[in-house]
Amino acid sequence: MAFAMLNKPPLRVLIAAPRGFCAGVDRAIQIVELALERFGAPVYVRHEIVHNRFVVERLRDLGAIFVDELDEVPDDRPVVFSAHGVPKSVPAAAQERRLTYVDATCPLVSKVHRQAERLIEEGRHILFIGHAGHPEVIGTFGQVPAGSMTLVETVEDAATIQIPASATLAFLTQTTLSVDDTAAIVDALKARFPEIRAPRSEDICYATSNRQAAVKAIAPECDRMLVIGAPNSSNSLRLAEVAERIGVPARLIERAANIDWDWLGEPKTLGLTAGASAPELLVREVVDALRERFDVTEEIADHSPERMIFKLPRELVA
Secondary structure (H helix, E strand, O other), rough: OOOHOOOOEEEEEHHHHHHHOOOHHHHHHHHHHHHHHHHOOOOEEEEEOOOOOOHHHHHHOOOOOOOOOHHOOOOOOOOOOEEEEEEEHHHHHHHHHOOOOOEEEEEEHHHHHHHHHHHHHHOOOOEOOOOOOHHHHHHHHOOOOOOOOOEEHHHHHHHHOOOOOOOOOOEOOOOOOOOHHHHHHHHHHHHHHEEEEEEEOOOOOOHHHHHHHHHHHHHHHHEEEEEOOOOOOHHHHHHHHHHHHHHHEEEEEEEEEHHOOHHHOOOOOOEEOOOOOOHHHHHHHHHHHHHHHHHEEEOOOOOOOOOOOOOOOHHHHH
């Protein structure tokens, strides 16, 4: 065994930048931590605060209780709404019960919510580009009257959805989509509905776009790519897809224990990145696991640092 350890194959690990936590995730986690400080445990959280098991379990250890619905929250305990956003009916139900609640919705998701409301006030029908069943999509649909928004998931949907001829259209998008996929769907919608209103600014959030661009920048140099993130994390799944489309075999893993060593083989260069809800310590954990089997040379890709910071809710910092 000692001989094998002395003869580890060389491995260049090219680490994407930016990667990992974005400002919205950072803010959401801080909100739960501050709520626990302010109100004491337990603090209830409706849905996973962000899509990462490690983050959720750490907050659970601090005294957070994660529930699926508001009716699981006792009348005398505070509740936090997740970063993905919630339908309007959720805070309305909390107010009706006089619950103390804190909304951790990412400000960039809230921006999409406000756009949706304004477009409906203008009398437009919204074509919403997103993934069915994702919490962000459910939350955004819940901002407007039923039937005033239609989900578009694919280019095929864009070509076939049935819209009343008299409808005045606009489109919005989920914030965590594939930049390339979304551009293709938008092109299809504009070709079919030339008068459709586009958002004033890009809905796909800066962090999603930046992390996909970082993967595109390093993938051509890589033999394999590992993406750290949860299987239900939209932005993490998109990172693996970006690498695969460039022709680099990629795997989404939650942490080091999930590495499939047979699949990995002995690449010369391995790309490594993390979705927006994956903490940096999981990146370090994966690098440490790689060091046990390879003679690792670490290289951080050139990047422009992200400086986005979102304010915390007034009720927690006053």
